[in-house]
Amino acid sequence: MAEAIAFDIAAELIIKLSSRALSQVGLWWNLEHDIHDLKRTVCQIKAVLLDAEEKSVTDNLVKVWLEELKDVLYDADDLLDDFSTEALRKDVSGGNKLTKEVRLFFSSSNHFAYGLKMGRKMKAIKARLDSIERETNTFGFIPRDRPAETSFMTKRRQQTHSFEREDDIIGRDDDKAALLKLVLEFQSEENVYIIPIVGFGGLGKTALAQLVYNHEIVKNHFALMMFASVSDDFDVKVIVANIIKSVTNQAPDQNLEMDQLQKQLRDKIDGKKYLLVLDDIWDDDPEKWSRLKKLLMGGAKGSRIIVTTRSLRVAEITNKCPSHVLKLKGLSDDDAWSLFKKIAFEQGYADSTNSAFVEVGRQISERCGGVPLAIRTIAGTLSLKKTANEWHSFKENELAKISQIEGELLPILKLSYDHLPSHLKHCFAYCRLYPKDYRIEVEELVQFWIAQGFIKQLNQGQSLEEIGFGYFKDLVERSFFQEVGERYSWEGLTCKMHDLMHDVAESVAGMESSIVDSNKIASDVGEKCRHISINPLLIPSLIPLFKGKKLRTLLHFQDNNDQKLSDETWDLIIANCGCLRVLKLDSMGIRKISPSICKLKHLRYLDLSWNFNIKILPKSICKIQNLLALKLDWCDGLQELPKKIEKLVNLTHIGCEGCLDLTHMPRGIGKLTSLETLRMFVVDKDGSHGGADLSELRLLNNLRGHLEITNLGFVKNAKEKFKAANLKEKQHLRSLHLQWNVDSDDDYDDEKSLEDLQPHPNLKQLHIAGWRGDAKFPSWLSLLTNLVYMTIHRGNFKQIPSFAQFPCLKRLTIRYCTKLEYMDDNSPKGSQGEAQSFFPSLKHLSLWDCPNMKSWWRTTKPIDDDSNEDDTTVMGTSTMAFPCLSSLTIQNCPLTLMPLYPSLDDKLELRNTSSRPLKQTIKMNINAKAPSTSTSSLPLSKLKSFDVHNIEGFYTHTLDECLQHLTSLKRLTIGDCKEVDLEGMQWEPLKNLSHLEIDNIPKLVSLSIWLQHLVQLQTLKIHNCNGLRSLLPVFQHLTFLEEFEVKDCKKLELSGAGIQIFQDHTSLRSLRLEHIPKCRHLPKWLQHLTNLQGLYLVNLPNLTSLPDEMRCLTKLQILYIDGIPQLEERCRKDIGADWHKIAHIPHIW
DSSP states (O other): OHHHHHHHHHHHHHHHHTSHHHHHHHHHHTOHHHHHHHHHHHHHHHTTHHHHHHHTTTOHHHHHHHHHHHHHHHHHHHHHHHHHHHHHHHHHTTTTOOOHHHHHHTSHHHHHHHHHHHHHHHHHHHHHHHHHHHHHHHHTOOOOOOOOOOOTTTSOOOSOOOTTOOOOOTTOHHHHHHHHHHHHTOOOSSSEEEEEEEOOTTSSHHHHHHHHHTOHHHHHHOSEEEEEEEETOOOHHHHHHHHHHHHHSSOOOTTOOHHHHHHHHHHHHTTSOEEEEEEEEOOOOHHHHHHHHHHHTTSOTTEEEEEEESOHHHHHHHOSOGGGSEEOOOOOHHHHHHHHHHHHTTTSSSOTTOHHHHHHHHHHHHHTTTOHHHHHHHHHHHTTOOSHHHHHHHHHHTGGGSOOOTTOOHHHHHHHHHTSOHHHHHHHHHGGGSOTTOOEEHHHHHHHHHHTTOOOOOOTTSOHHHHHHHHHHHHHHTTSSEEEEOSSTTTOSEEEOOHHHHHHHHHHHGGGEEEEOSHHHHHHOOTTOOEEEEOGGGHHHHGGGGTTSOOSEEEOOOOOTTOOOOHHHHHHHHHHOTTOSEEEOTTSOOOOOOGGGGGOTTOOEEEOTTOTTOOOOOGGGGGOTTOOEEEOTTOTTOOOOOTTGGGOTTOOEEEOTTOTTOOOOOTTGGGOTTOOEEOEEEOOSSSTTOOOOGGGGTTOTTOOEEEEEEOGGGOSSHHHHHHHTOGGGOTTEEEEEEEOOSSOOOOOOGGGOGGGGOOOTTOOEEEEESOOSOSOOOGGGGGOTTOOEEEEESOOOSBOOOOTTOTTOOEEEEEOOTTOOBSBSSOHHHHHOOGGGSSSSOOEEEEESOTTOOBSBOOSSOOOTTTTTTOSOGGGGGGOBOSSOOEEEEESOOOOBOOBOTTOOSEEEEESSBSHHHHHHHTOOTTSSOTTOBTTBOTTTTOOEEEEESOBTOOHHHHHHHHHHOTTOOEEEEESOTTOOOTTOOOTTOTTOOEEEEEOOTTOSBOOGGGGGOTTOOEEEEESOTTOOBOTTTGGGOTTOSEEEEESOTTOOOOSTTOOTTTTOTTOOEEEEESOTTOOSOOGGGGGOTTOOEEEEESOTTOOOOOGGGGGOTTOOEEEEESOHHHHHHTOTTTSTTHHHHTTOSEEO
16 A cells, blocks of 8 residues: 555645745745755655556565655654644744743744754655655656546436445345245254354355344344354454343443353343344354353244354354255356446446447456455446446456455455555555454544545535545445444444455555554554554553554554553653554543643544543643544543633534533633534533633534533523524534523523524424423424424423424424423314325324323313213314324323324333323224325234323223234233223234233233233233232243243232142243232242243242252242342351252352
């Protein structure tokens, strides 16, 4: 990569050497002649770099010459950065208003000494460049200029672009069908069956596994879905932690011992029918696999583990049946051509009907060996070439040099790298710093590129971030990244690199970048290394090894809050890494920032996020005037930002999300007009901190993404300050959170009206919290037609204007609006309009704690919750329905009249509300104006989860009628329904139900015989049913149960003559008995629970001992006893009377 980088650095140096700023520096320090000479030399060298680049492929001496040149150019760039930094310091100090420190620096003696020092450095660099230039004659380089590079930013493309594209996986239909059959249909003797997919890199093993993993039928088939990457380091502890993270979306504590981790894992998976993908296993050590496999065998019958691997040996270890090992082969020539054609002709430069393109294209496609990764990459490269001759030249001159060894893809992939524009070569090679299979945050990656100077701002109308994101899209189009998408809204856009692409990045980065995770690697890092990512635990011991290495990047990608970065370590970093542009020390347990951090004067990117104990930042941080990004997110102990923050004149990003202890914003922050990120603006509550007021937001019109303004209730002269914030000019903001203080007793008046906080209509998310002022909503709300998410929290509004016509609104949440009476000022008939224009995009609606909201619409007619309960045409509501609502939650809102919701397909939760809308929805006729309702789809027939608690007018026949519709239901919770009798209900339609909870149903005396039809039921929980006397006769039929919990059932008998409840429950994994007074002893039928892994006994006052049959429970992992003092005494380790019965159980509490 040296040649490409050398050309770019040389070009950038020439721009800097020609700048007015450097001319001024030359005058200050009498260096005009040196600057001119340096520029001339760099220009002469740059002229031959393209020829040198070509010769370096075959001539190792030229390659070494380029590496030496690149090293000098980097040093020259550092020197020029020194110059510009000193000039910036002088400029920021304000002409004649120089600080004492700056006046001292620019005094005659210091000024002269600095000029001499810089002059000597410049002459030394000039001498090194002269020596390198003389060698150009030896190699006979020919001066050439680089042709204009085509960028994906300028080429023809579709008007819209989505990174959530799913390219059709071509040629894998048979493999997909075979895998689905093994996953869904194959009956194995083992509860957990392992299916290996084997094939060399790039064939699409992971893509096939993901295709099946995301299949809707597969999702509905398994109770738990997990995906964990393994790669070449088969560390059982790391793999277990990754599986747990896949379940919980949160990495477990790194300090947990293996014993604790395996307990966590078993708690999550044991007894559940799960699907786990273990991606990219390399290690073929049977012992390691056996250790991992033992931890995964607690799954329920039908569980599956899909393993992807390049090793047939690994496949044979994981599954002894050859016919169940899925061996992927290359695509057929026709399928390969279909995939190649789809990508190569996508941009429209090449003509898919031109026989010349087709002929050479087919030949190139065949040379890719049927490997999808190679086909995608090469086709992406050729999609930019406009003539068939260019395709032919590529085939004859470059592809022809690559040997056709099966599985040897790196040379082919390297060809695509060679055809990248030089600026993209920089960017791609930098990704070598990420660990393999790491999920890369795109926004952070682009900011790294900017900090390193890789992004070229040719168009002043675009921000560097926009240009950088364009670079990223270019690389995605060429298949250098994969799995691009937004998993969670808080995470932003992420991507991954295929392992083979990572190998290419490592190859082309050469000695310039390194991942350092041991002392040996650190000692191997050469002087030419500029970028490293490091194991944070090794920072104190390894940093001294980098002295004189001129590092530009120091970062890590591990959460390690237990590491404490000492003052000594800070001093080591600052003393040995003075050329840093990027320093990422997030999640390092840092308590204090060294004041000498200001010596890192080249720094552009500083990440100190997730260091909870940082309270203040040193004043000296404001001397790092090149700083572009200061990341402090979730430093929740941070009390204030630096007072002189306005000196950071280049600052573009201040990350302060989750900094909950911030008391105010520093005055002068409004001068940072380049700011694009400021996630939180905290109003000074009482003015005691001398903080900034809202008027400092006036000129910050480049703000993008999210902005939260807190403590708005404390604003003085509110009308004036609200207007001064100038929110309506902030066209790039996408999310705005207006937060009033909940602890203020200030009187609210018209002066603090929301009217003056009008945002720009581009806004997509609006959250208003704590507003206690007038009952009117602002007039500007109707202008926000791009809103996607709307939340109103703790407001005094009596009425909220209708959102029904908002075309993009997908989620509406209203909470704790205690005065709210209705949502729409119109009558139902007057507001309905056309069905397609009534909430056309709304997917999720939540209404919480609005105790005065009885109707969706304003009405003068008194509303009686239970009158005409079967009337489905009350005020025309039968014709009003949400057309595409997916989930609905109503809690503590007595809503009697509202639009109906037949299209729900995810969740319905009703607590302390009226039953009328539900009854009307169930009885909807097929003529209702709801596009999702048809004769073939009954209302609520696609619903997956139903939670109903304390609903007025909710009787047995109502619930029974509902259940006849809920044929797709998987989860049902019924609670606090005093009029419901479950025994006589028809449960047969709920054949897909896997989870049932019954809570506080007084009429429940015994379980309904119809429950035996719930053949998918895995979890049953019964709480607070004081009328329940027995689980017989139905319970012995529920043999498929995996988890059973019964709590606070005072009359329930579990043992006695002839009671054999659990004798056939061999699937049961977890049993919890809590507060059952009649439970005097655990019956003998306990011995039949041969697969029981967790037994929880809580507050059973009459249970005095454990039965001898406890010794039969050989798979029991956890015994939990609480609130039973006599039994706890008998179970004391080694000395308790019952200890010998339970000594075999690993975990006893």
